[in-house]
Amino acid sequence: MSDSRERILARLRANRPIEVPTPTVYAKPLGWDREHCIASFMQRMQAVRGEVHRIARDAWVDWLAGELPARGIHHLLAGNGDVGDRLASALPASIRLSRYDHPIEQWKPALFNDIDAAITHARAGLAESGSIVLWPDANEPRLMSLAPPIHIALLDSHKLHENFAAMIAAEHWANGMPTNALLISGPSKTADIEQTLAYGIHGPKQLITLLLD
Numbered sequence: 001m002s003d004s005r006e007r008i009l010a011r012l013r014a015n016r017p018i019e020v021p022t023p024t025v026y027a028k029p030l031g032w033d034r035e036h037c038i039a040s041f042m043q044r045m046q047a048v049r050g051e052v053h054r055i056a057r058d059a060w061v062d063w064l065a066g067e068l069p070a071r072g073i074h075h076l077l078a079g080n081g082d083v084g085d086r087l088a089s090a091l092p093a094s095i096r097l098s099r100y101d102h103p104i105e106q107w108k109p110a111l112f113n114d115i116d117a118a119i120t121h122a123r124a125g126l127a128e129s130g131s132i133v134l135w136p137d138a139n140e141p142r143l144m145s146l147a148p149p150i151h152i153a154l155l156d157s158h159k160l161h162e163n164f165a166a167m168i169a170a171e172h173w174a175n176g177m178p179t180n181a182l183l184i185s186g187p188s189k190t191a192d193i194e195q196t197l198a199y200g201i202h203g204p205k206q207l208i209t210l211l212l213d
Contacts, residue, residue, distance in 0.1 A: 027169075030128065030162045037127035037160045038211065044130025048186030049199060050207045057212040060154060061090045068117070069094050077111070077118040077148060079140035087119070100141055111143065117150035122209070124171060125155045126183070128163040132209060134182040142180060151204040153184075157213050 032040065042052045055063055064087070068076065075096045078084030084099050091097055104111065120140045122132040132153050136142040145151050161167040164183075168174070188203030199205060 027165045028163055029166070032127060032162050034157070034160070037162060038157060040127040041125055041130055041160055042211070044128075045186060045207075045209060047130065048189070050130070050186040050209060052209045052211055054157075054211045054213060057156075060210050060212060061086055063210065064119075064152070065091055065095075073116045073150065075114055075116045077115045077144060079120065079144065081121075081139040083119060083121065083154065100139075100144060104141070104143060111147050115148045117152055118144040118148040119152040119154065120144050122153040122155040123159065123181075124167050125160040125209075125211075126163055126167060127160055129183075129185060131183045131185040132207075133167065134184065135178045136180050136182065142182065145182060145184065146203050149200070149204055150206045150208065151184075151187075152208045152210065154210050154212060157211050160211075 038054070042054070045052050053063070064076075068074075069092060074094060075098065076087070076091070077098050077100060078087055079100050084097070087097055098110075098115065120134060123135040124133040125131065126133065132155055134140075134142075134145055134153070136145070145153075161170055184207065187199050187205055187207045188201060189197055189199045190201045191197045
């Protein structure tokens with residue numbers, strides 16, 4: 001028995017993991033200035049049927065007040081932060097504003113059947129891929145960007161980075177990773193075995209990004 005034990009321990013010692021140096025941090029600097037990032041982001045987002053509207057930083061509420069009725073959006077969902085607070089006193093009477101202020105179990109049918117659109121912050125944007133980055137939390141839960149047929153995202157143009165590596169560095173993710181992050185490029189889409197692309201099958205049919213300058 002002791003010989004068998006020694007042979008097993010010898011094999012374990014022989015197969016101990018070898019320490020390897022920590023890999024270098026991935027980086028792919030592109031050298032793009034802000035206008036180049038904006039142009040690339042808009043081009044790539046629009047290539048996958050995402051809308052991007054570049055508007056003044058203080059004009060997004062007025063834009064929504066005029067644009068939502070014209071698009072037939074009459075029931076808008078907002079979170080519990082400043083976005084919903086600003087909209088509460090600015091939207092026309094024709095638009096009903098709901099807040100995500102109670103557990104989903106209490107109003108799941110309304111979320112999936114009655115809400116026309118939801119509006120959220122975007123934590124950042126990626127110019128190289130044309131993506132927005134969401135960091136869902138209690139104020140803006142993940143379902144806001146997944147369930148309603150239209151998702152409206154507010155993106156600060158100064159939060160638009162060249163690519164994922166640049167964003168991680170600029171946003172200091174090494175000091176505190178999110179528990180849940182979403183990278184979204186255009187509306188929901190899927191493809192069958194013949195590679196036929198279909199939009200709006202498993203999520204929002206439209207993604208509207210308001211790029212705030």
